[in-house]
Amino acid sequence: MVESGDPQRFEEARLRVQGGDRLRAGIGTLGEKSLHAILKNYFEPAGENQETRVGGFVADIVGSEGIFEIQTKGFDKLRKKLAAFLPVCPVTVVYPVAQLKWVNWVDPSSGEVVARNRSPRRGQAADVFYELYKIKEFLQTEGLRFCIPLLEVEDYRLLDGWDRTKKRRATRSDRVPTRLFGQVWVSGWREWGELIPPGLPQPFTAKEYAKAARQRLEMARRALNVLASLGLVERAGKAGRAYLYQLPAEMENG
Structure with a gap:
């Protein structure tokens, strides 16, 4: 709030x-x-x-x-x-x-x-x-x-x-x-979850999260680690060597 x-x-x-x-x-x-x-x-x-x-x-x-x-x-x-x-x-x-x-x-x-x-x-x-x-x-x-x-x-x-x-x-x-x-x-x-930047593609990489959040990549990776531990993002496979993430259905649906 x-x-x-x-x-x-x-x-x-x-x-x-x-x-x-x-x-x-x-x-x-x-x-x-x-x-x-x-x-x-x-x-x-x-x-x-x-x-x-x-x-x-x-x-x-x-x-x-x-x-x-x-x-x-x-x-x-x-x-x-x-x-x-x-x-x-x-x-x-x-x-x-x-x-x-x-x-x-x-x-x-x-x-x-x-x-x-x-x-x-x-x-x-x-x-x-x-x-x-x-x-x-x-x-x-x-x-x-x-x-x-x-x-x-x-x-x-x-x-x-x-x-x-x-x-x-x-x-x-x-x-x-x-x-x-x-x-x-x-x-x-x-x-x-309200601190997750809006407009992320689904799925997204840590680099895409960092750009949307206007943060360094290291900060974005730590944020995703915390969000994953809270169940606010989920791993969704890999794109090359980069992990993919997505919002769980309950987050996408508000």
């Missing part, structure tokens, strides 16, 4: 976090960064409901709607948390996506931004499939849902990379969300 979210509350959370000298720096006792801190304060402004121990782990938020876990990086470490949290209460995994991103290059000696460029790539909710691959065994567990905020983000990177431009493998200093465009909620089998 797509909704606008609450841009005013998001702006209040952003100003609250950035007003504490947290911009472009490690913050909090857990090495928290701006993207994580702003989203945590957006979903739960009350500090007493944040960073609460549950089942041997620290949950970002524990409130009336259960646990909220904000995952701004990979889902590798989420498996153990989900195994501990889901038997206790509902869990919402928040995975932010930069729909619009500005890359700021920072001189590491002075801390000054020396260049700012708009990233050509527009993130989308379906980008979450790349990480879902790591926790797909939990996706049909009762009580688990996902929220995907679509954001404008300022990405700060140090000019300390390996090549002549100092940009290759440069250190990411911080990511600061500056605007909320909307948010996508997914809580069930059919809602994951």
Whole structure:
């Protein structure tokens, strides 16, 4: 389900976090960064409901709607948390996506931004499939849902990379969300199917899926792996060396 979210509350959370000298720096006792801190304060402004121990782990938020876990990086470490949290209460995994991103290059000696460029790539909710691959065994567990905020983000990177431009493998200093465009909620089998790009031929290859979804081929392959595990796509033979996929009848018929 797509909704606008609450841009005013998001702006209040952003100003609250950035007003504490947290911009472009490690913050909090857990090495928290701006993207994580702003989203945590957006979903739960009350500090007493944040960073609460549950089942041997620290949950970002524990409130009336259960646990909220904000995952701004990979889902590798989420498996153990989900195994501990889901038997206790509902869990919402928040995975932010930069729909619009500005890359700021920072001189590491002075801390000054020396260049700012708009990233050509527009993130989308379906980008979450790349990480879902790591926790797909939990996706049909009762009580688990996902929220995907679509954001404008300022990405700060140090000019300390390996090549002549100092940009290759440069250190990411911080990511600061500056605007909320909307948010996508997914809580069930059919809602994951709504992230499949429209207009796919039947059957289709991973390359055709990648083109329709405007994703890299590696991301498309992971998405298809997850969708197949959910029964939302089916293998349909091969075309040369490429696997063919198709939507199950119940998906094609809406």
